Amino acid sequence: MTASPATRTPGLRRFLTERPPRPERCELCAVPVDADHRHLVDTEKRALVCACAACALLMQQPGAAAGRFRTVPARYLTDPGHRLDESAWEALQIPVGVAFLFRNAALDRLVALYPSPAGATESELEPATWTAALGDSPLAGLLEPDVEALLLRRTDGRFECHLVPIDICYELVGRMRLLWQGFDGGAEARAALDAFFADVSRRARPVDERVRS
16 A cells, blocks of 8 residues: 555655755865865876865975875966867877877876767877877977866867866766767767867967966
């Protein structure tokens, strides 16, 4: 016999009642953080860590936590004077239209990752390949190991390259994994990708302005 609402036990009501989501917390000091909180890179575990403003500031100091945690910067840069082309893209051996490249300091190697339905697919890059494709741009020299990436996109014969915080790259990977449908990702995933790059382009500051400042 089905129980009426009046006779349901408190234990049953506990599972039937929608609970508010638990607030995110700083993974170092456990204080609650808001939705646009900062992130750290745990260089030992190769993982992102949520951080409050105070802990993010602390980990920017030289020698903090023996260098294990590094604060992800908030800068977005682009280089209007540098143009990727098909030959550079082929040299990077990126089989899809979007990838991000970063330098892993602990492993002392260059890494390329790109979104896929299964998550982030990773491959190593030869230094000569990196130099041939991106060495003409100051973005490659400005890139901070572990915490920043060069975000690349090829679409309809156009190429984009931005220096971005690495956490947004993993955000993109998660979004594509969630939305991906069929062979080519589907309309919803493509729309989300367009919106993501439009936001990156809006935030990005030309690198020559940074050099002059």
